[in-house]
Each structure stands twice: as C-alpha cells, then as structure tokens.
Amino acid sequence: MFSFKVLKKDPKTRARLGLLKTFHNAVETPVFMPVGTLATVKTMSPEELKELGAEIILSNTYHLYLRPGEQLIAKAGGLHKFMNWDRAILTDSGGFQVFSLGPLRTITEEGVTFKSHIDGSTHFMSPEKAVKIQEALGSDIAMVFDECAPYPADYSYAREAMLRTHRWAKRCKEVHQREDQVQFGIIQGSTYADLRVESAKYLTELDFPGYAIGGLSVGEPKPLMYEMLEVLEPHLPADKPRYLMGVGSPDALIEGVIRGIDMFDCVLPTRIARNGTVFTKYGKLVVRNAIFKEDFRPIEEDCQCYTCRNYSRAYIRHLLHNDEVLGIRLTTIHNLHFLINLMREIKKAIREDRLLSFAWEFLQNYEQGKE
Numbered sequence: 001m002f003s004f005k006v007l008k009k010d011p012k013t014r015a016r017l018g019l020l021k022t023f024h025n026a027v028e029t030p031v032f033m034p035v036g037t038l039a040t041v042k043t044m045s046p047e048e049l050k051e052l053g054a055e056i057i058l059s060n061t062y063h064l065y066l067r068p069g070e071q072l073i074a075k076a077g078g079l080h081k082f083m084n085w086d087r088a089i090l091t092d093s094g095g096f097q098v099f100s101l102g103p104l105r106t107i108t109e110e111g112v113t114f115k116s117h118i119d120g121s122t123h124f125m126s127p128e129k130a131v132k133i134q135e136a137l138g139s140d141i142a143m144v145f146d147e148c149a150p151y152p153a154d155y156s157y158a159r160e161a162m163l164r165t166h167r168w169a170k171r172c173k174e175v176h177q178r179e180d181q182v183q184f185g186i187i188q189g190s191t192y193a194d195l196r197v198e199s200a201k202y203l204t205e206l207d208f209p210g211y212a213i214g215g216l217s218v219g220e221p222k223p224l225m226y227e228m229l230e231v232l233e234p235h236l237p238a239d240k241p242r243y244l245m246g247v248g249s250p251d252a253l254i255e256g257v258i259r260g261i262d263m264f265d266c267v268l269p270t271r272i273a274r275n276g277t278v279f280t281k282y283g284k285l286v287v288r289n290a291i292f293k294e295d296f297r298p299i300e301e302d303c304q305c306y307t308c309r310n311y312s313r314a315y316i317r318h319l320l321h322n323d324e325v326l327g328i329r330l331t332t333i334h335n336l337h338f339l340i341n342l343m344r345e346i347k348k349a350i351r352e353d354r355l356l357s358f359a360w361e362f363l364q365n366y367e368q369g370k371e
C-alpha cells in the first residue's frame with residue numbers, strides 16, 4: 001500500500017512533518033532523496049547509503065532505457081533487485097532528461113522523438129512508453145511523462161506545453177497498471193502564477209496520490225522559484241506529498257520546507273563532490289584547493305560523518321589531486337550526510353516549534369560563505 005499522513009503542521013510556516021509509506025519502507029518527510037542516475041548513487045554502496053540515513057533514492061527512466069535497457073532490469077527482477085536496494089525508489093519519467101539531454105528532439109502530441117546523448121541513435125518516448133518502462137523497473141513512485149518548459153518561456157509556449165503535459169498526465173494515468181507502484185502528477189506552468197494555479201487545479205482533479213512541482217530550478221532566480229511555491233501552496237491537496245523536482249542546495253531546501261514542500265531531489269551533493277567541493281554550515285568549500293595542502297583539520301570540526309571523523313582536509317585534497325577514487329567517495333559521503341542531516345535537524349525543529357529560528361540561524365551562517 002501507499003499512504004501519506006501529515007503528522008504535524010508548523011504553527012508559523014507552511015512546513016509540515018509527514019510519514020510517507022511506500023511499498024518498501026516508511027519515509028519521514030521532509031526528505032532529501034539522493035540521485036542514482038544509472039542505478040547507483042555514484043561511488044556509494046547501498047550499505048553506505050543506509051549508514052548515511054538515505055531512505056528513498058531516485059533513478060531515471062531515460063538513462064536506464066538507453067543503458068542497460070528496462071527489459072534487462074526486468075529480467076534481473078526489477079531495479080531494487082538489480083541494484084540491491086530494498087528501500088524506496090522514485091523514478092523520474094525522462095521528460096526532463098529528453099528535453100535537457102537529448103541534443104535534437106521534436107515534440108508532437110504523440111510524444112518526443114530524440115537522439116540519444118550516448119550514441120546519437122534516434123528514439124521515441126511517449127507517456128505510454130514512459131509508464132511501461134517505469135513498470136518494468138518496478139520503482140515505488142513513478143513520475144508522469146511531462147515537458148519541463150525552458151526558462152524563460154513566453155506565456156503562450158508555457159501554456160501550450162502545460163496543456164499538452166496535462167493531456168500526457170491523463171494518458172499516463174489511463175495506462176498505469178502496476179498495483180505496487182504509484183504515479184505522481186507534475187505541475188507545470190513555468191513562472192506564470194495563473195498557469196501554475198490552472199495546472200494544480202487540473203492535476204488535482206486527476207487525483208494522483210502525490211504531486212511534484214516541475215518546471216522550476218531551471219535557471220530562474222531563486223526568489224521567483226519561491227514565489228511560485230507560495231502561489232501554488234494553497235492550491236495543493238494538504239493531505240498529499242509535494243515534491244519539488246531538482247532542488248536543491250541547503251538554502252533552497254530550507255526555503256522549500258518553509259513553503260510546504262515534503263520531498264526534494266538534487267544531483268548537487270554527488271556532482272560537486274566529484275569536483276572536490278563540499279558543503280559546510282558556512283557555505284561551500286573547495287577542499288581540492290591548494291590552500292588545504294597542510295590543513296590537518298576535518299572538513300567540518302563538529303560533523304559526525306565517516307569522512308570528518310577519520311580524515312583531514314590535507315589527506316582528502318591529496319587524494320583528489322591525484323585522482324584517487326577514495327577522494328570523491330569521502331567528499332560524497334560528507335555531502336550526502338550534510339543534506340540528510342540538515343533534513344533531520346529541520347524535522348527536529350518542526351517537532352519543537354522552532355523551525356523559523358533554526359532556518360534563520362542556518363541561513364545566516366550559510367550565506368556568510370555566500371554560496
């Protein structure tokens with residue numbers, strides 16, 4: 001079964017504490033979901049992810065369809081078995097990737113024809129195909145096939161893309177069969193308040209068990225993203241989970257929670273780790289930088305992660321400088337711990353009715369380092 005329950009609402013903001021029950025496990029929200037594009041959260045084993053407190057991870061229809069193919073994964077017994085992950089998996093539908101990765105593509109009512117970013121071969125993806133692929137993968141939560149309009153998009157294009165995405169969402173709902181998988185709708189409408197409300201109303205009518213907010217974190221100024229969340233919040237079902245796609249940095253996570261978001265995903269922690277950048281409570285730090293050559297302190301003095309309890313900046317910089325694989329594993333562990341731990345502290349603050357003061361203090365410190 002799948003269920004979502006609001007356990008507590010923050011008295012001063014739109015934040016809420018929730019319990020998301022998936023077919024594999026129960027997840028406390030607000031939750032940060034690490035991204036595992038090719039059926040792995042890069043350099044992390046499932047045991048290490050559990051050690052870090054990851055309860056639900058993301059994977060992707062587009063990437064897995066191209067390589068190794070959803071049929072192979074189905075033969076392996078599904079994505080959970082294939083990657084030895086027995087907790088929840090949410091798969092994105094590939095909509096975003098087809099539009100952002102595929103160099104050339106043509107959109108029709110039917111679907112999207114695109115060229116693989118791997119070998120340039122031509123492929124076709126439709127709402128029906130995206131549903132079938134995600135059913136073969138066996139994720140707990142499958143996203144509908146949508147179009148994420150680029151930013152900026154003029155009003156008429158944003159509206160046309162939104163209406164087509166609504167028709168695609170309906171088609172996804174109609175062909176969905178897998179009982180142990182739920183579909184989330186994705187709200188579009190670019191940065192136009194009236195389109196956002198129209199999209200929320202239309203998709204709420206389709207009665208999905210959860211709703212994602214798409215079309216944001218695509219280059220628009222953060223205040224504009226937050227404004228769209230404020231516009232949307234009153235029009236979202238209060239008893240269903242809200243997932244802000246592709247967000248985000250520590251400050252965006254806090255700003256999103258305050259505006260009623262329950263679920264987040266972002267490639268940042270793993271991606272910046274690979275180029276030697278780590279999160280700290282005073283902003284980002286490029287530990288690969290030569291200034292850390294003889295800095296024998298941990299990345300963060302009071303961080304309880306495996307990396308900070310055992311290694312120095314000097315050692316990590318040495319590893320990164322020599323392309324030693326352990327280096328990006330250690331920065332990845334720290335970054336994932338940082339975001340998962342931040343969500344833990346946010347949940348604690350909501351429980352203790354002190355979210356705003358926690359948020360204010362965190363943002364004060366974090367912006368000191370100016371992200």
Ligand SMILES: CNc1nc2c(CCNCC3CCCCC3)c3nc(N)[nH]c(=O)c3cc2[nH]1
Binds near residue numbers: 060092215247
């Ligand atoms: C980064 N900003 C952003 N991401 C968006 C994403 C992707 C969210 N992350 C998915 C992971 C990406 C790496 C592989 C595994 C899945 C969006 N996805 C969809 N379907 N629609 C959006 O409007 C949509 C909008 C997004 N905005």
Ligand SMILES: [Zn+2]
Binds near residue numbers: 299305306307308309
């Ligand atoms: Zn650490």
